[in-house]
Amino acid sequence: MSTPPVGTTKKRLFSRNDYLAPLPIPTGEKPSDVLNTIWRKNEVFLDIGNYSIGSAVMGIWVGVMTFLAMSFFTRNLNSDFSRDTLILGAIIMALPVFFLIQGLFREVPLPVRFNRQRREVCVPQANGEYWIVPWESVTAAATQHSSVSQAGKATMGLLIIGFENPDPQAKDENKHFSLGFNCGGGTTAMALWECMRSYMEVGPDAVPN
Numbered sequence: 001m002s003t004p005p006v007g008t009t010k011k012r013l014f015s016r017n018d019y020l021a022p023l024p025i026p027t028g029e030k031p032s033d034v035l036n037t038i039w040r041k042n043e044v045f046l047d048i049g050n051y052s053i054g055s056a057v058m059g060i061w062v063g064v065m066t067f068l069a070m071s072f073f074t075r076n077l078n079s080d081f082s083r084d085t086l087i088l089g090a091i092i093m094a095l096p097v098f099f100l101i102q103g104l105f106r107e108v109p110l111p112v113r114f115n116r117q118r119r120e121v122c123v124p125q126a127n128g129e130y131w132i133v134p135w136e137s138v139t140a141a142a143t144q145h146s147s148v149s150q151a152g153k154a155t156m157g158l159l160i161i162g163f164e165n166p167d168p169q170a171k172d173e174n175k176h177f178s179l180g181f182n183c184g185g186g187t188t189a190m191a192l193w194e195c196m197r198s199y200m201e202v203g204p205d206a207v208p209n
Helices: 053-073 079-104 186-201
Strands: 009-011 015-021 038-041 045-048 112-115 120-124 130-134 139-149 152-164 176-181
Touching: 015 186, 045 186, 053 079, 053 152, 112 186, 130 152, 139 186, 152 186
Parallel strands: none
Antiparallel strands: 009 015, 015 139, 038 045, 045 112, 112 120, 120 130, 139 152, 152 176
16 A cells, blocks of 8 residues: 555545554554454454454444434425435445345454564465565555535544555565554544554553453
8 A cells, every 4th residue: 555654644625634654653542442453462462353343333324324314304395305315225225234244154354463572464365375564564544534415414434554565576466455444534543543553662551452
């Protein structure tokens, strides 16, 4: 993942991107595992997994509430539009709900392991291989987008962590790998990133159990 220098913030009309690494800088936020991404923590390593039912439910919940709010606030103005909004919302949200149910029956993917002693990150791949990536090369960005509708302003965002394949002979389609966390962006994404940064730069005691 190619990103601007660390500490850069890009603001647009309805979006904002904060680049947090490399090299990792303190964000000023308190480490907070808002999506229960920490699977295991000890003095040697920290396991982080993006297989989180909570994040999927949070993303679906925002969509469901948006359609319900639009339908509720327009029911007295135009009953046909209110009904059509509910139908449209059900059609749009059916696919994410289907993927959520399907994910419950899948094999849980292996977590990414941050090794504090070696200053390395072990990144498992779907084909059974794994990458050993230097901690100093890990990239991180918090992205946030806002949309405005009749129901008001809705803000959504991601924490994206990128890794570069250490193999110089790797094919173009196998050179980059990224993890995305549906945490809402902004300060929430920074607090989640602080769990990883604080563990590697400060110590295990700086991260919540």
